[in-house]
Amino acid sequence: MNLPLVSVIVPNYNYAESLDLCLRSVLDQTYPHLEVLVVDDCSTDDSVAVAEGLGVRVLSTGANGGCGNARNVGVAATTGSVLYFVDSDVSLAPDAVATAVRILGSDPAIGCVCGIEDPEPLLHDTITARYRGLQYHYWSVTAEGDITFLFPALCALRRDVFDDVGPFNPELRQTEEVDYGYRLTRRWRMVLTREVRGRHDHDHALRGLLRKLFHRGRLRVPLYLRARRFASGFETQSRAWGSLAAAASLATLPLGLAHSLLLVVPAAFLLLSLACDAGMYAFVLRRNGPAFLGLFTAVHFVVNVTITAGVAAGAVQWLGSRAFRRLYDRTFPAGAAA
Template sequence: MVKNSTVESLTISIVIPVYNGGEKFKRCLQSLTKTSLNPDEVIVVADGDTDGSWLLAKDFGAKVIRLPKSGGPARARNLGAKAAKGDILFFIDADVEVYPDTIEKVVTVFRNEPNLSALIGSYDDAPGADNFLSQYRNLFHHYTHQTSQEEASTFWGACGAVRREVFLNVGGFDEKYRLPCIEDIELGYRLKKAGYQIGLRKNIFVKHLKEWRPISMLKADFFYRALPWTALILRDRQLNNDLNLQYSSRLSVLLVYAKIGALMAAPWLSQTSIIACIFALAFLALNAPVYQFFHNKRGLLFALRSIPWHWLYYFYSGLAFAIGFVRHWLQVKLTYRQA
């Protein structure tokens, strides 16, 4: 329970880390000038940028903290949080636009729910980049948030707010994550472990402007998300039925690898090709709500195009978990031998 003084009149500080934000960062700042409730301050941490993003932020009236060398978003957010004066720290990424009512909704939630320590919002269903992969990736993210439970187990740096006193109590983001990674998820785990409540508020939206391409998406998902997230799960021994870790997602991974195994065995056991088809149909049935969502939002062709990418997503997610598990096992074994 927070102190009564913070419940009666809450102030809010926006914290944005930026590294060469370009036009997307400009759109982010422009969106903050059109809100129904003005933030008490906007703090931009220019993380070693070379494109003049810090000057753009100054032009928009933001308080700018300029770093000579990039240290990663975790460090940048921590520096912004320490300089902030608001009761609520609202972290957004430099490549998102807030809705006119986003800030007002964040403050209202904290005012009405004094026991809530942190909240995360959702990407909207109208991503800024119009190429297929960006639409697919961000719509899938939107779907995941909209179908997850409202009592969250992780935090989210693209659209996440936390009471400042709580954030400082748990030590902020872990600065060992030097790249955009899972520093927000790790913070969420520590918040939950400390007994703080995190809420997913599905009606609080931001628009993601990032343009995804195959290589950038696979690199980010595999190396910056799946592998470190696996290490975090194994470190904390915490596998929650939430967001990307729902039981349906875990079963989807098993079905993908079961199908691959059956197909590999087909040259020696012809009947396994039929078993592979059964696994494929089970996967499609399990994920039918996702494809129905894509169909409703973007049509039949879009839904059909999403299927191979969806298969690939579960393939490399499972591969990353397997690699992460082996790494963890070897590390534990090595530590045991050295003890």
């Protein structure tokens, strides 16, 4: 049987610490017909030396341009009929490539297969990393099936599909995956499955995670207003309401200064926020027990408030900036259906 050549493309920027584990997991795949390329986005650490020390080809982007641009560079420099994108802070399960190729070949309508990350963090066992691993895993598992939200840290797609959809938008740095998912699923199925697995080196510090989520929330505003809907998978209306309710509970807390009975208002918003993702909290309780659930809930409350703040900032920017409103003109050109 002739196996398709799979081009494994690893975009990297200053992830020398996890890159060794990432590349070793790629080189240890059960799938035998691979070419591996690290596209380095002008790192200032030892990333290039790590990759070259493992005998992996490295190509530089020439100027720092973000993950989307690095993936585009990698596609142009490889020849496989299947493209496999793996972020440099992700370690693959041994059969991750073979399983994705099998699923792609099972239905010609499937253009892309995305994997699900394990709940345990790859490297750092901080509270933030453990929180993010559990939250990201649960949200992914509950979105399993057909999606429109691309998971580019661990995904495979056919080259002919990439050629049809076009490259990642190099102007986007925090939302290129949602943008690409909208474009791809206009003509092809995209599937998220736990059969394809990996482990992620999640954010170690809360400040860094919050900064990232704030800007992702801000930059999604013009995209979702143009699309008139959320991307299916991962982000849901219920979770959006949960974020809004968490922010409302904080905003109404001063009511208790007027009268203690008015504390029922922020309490009600807090309960609503918890109810909007009750399944996730039950999952964390079963897996990690009540003590960690308390820490998890506190972190997720702060995350929800941060996301709402990012969306609010994006709404203000959308009202005041024509350039911001046109950020996704490539995805939704004038006269095209949303």
